Amino acid sequence: MSKSIFYHAGCPVCISAEHDIINLIGADNVEIVNIDENRNRISEAEQAGVESVPALVTPNGHTLHINFGASMADVKG
């Protein structure tokens, strides 16, 4: 993949981090995925190593967990 993917779940911490990430790396360089609204992408996020949201998966596959909004268990619950 060439873009980063930012996974979030709509929480206030997530939205704030989303704005910061877009400001830092540019909207064209990141796909924003709300896994609470797009629940079929939860397993993809987990396979990428996402343990909590918000998280940014970089083009080389590293997962950066940013601050702490919600655990994946909370999102799935």
Added chain:
Amino acid sequence: MSKSIFYHAGCPVCISAEHDIINLIGADNVEIVNIDENRNRISEAEQAGVESVPALVTPNGHTLHINFGASMADVKG
């Protein structure tokens, strides 16, 4: 400030995140500060809201805690 500041303490999690951040936003756009080696910048980091490292303080003053390397208490201890 116009650059982001990436605070870290030399831990493996920190170094990995440092590489990811430089890849994402570019080395010219971020100042890298090792607060374990530059201990006189610990208070500055704390005042910026850094509670653990690695952390990125954005140009607009938001603090993004990335993954978890060490708490500030550990760095200071």
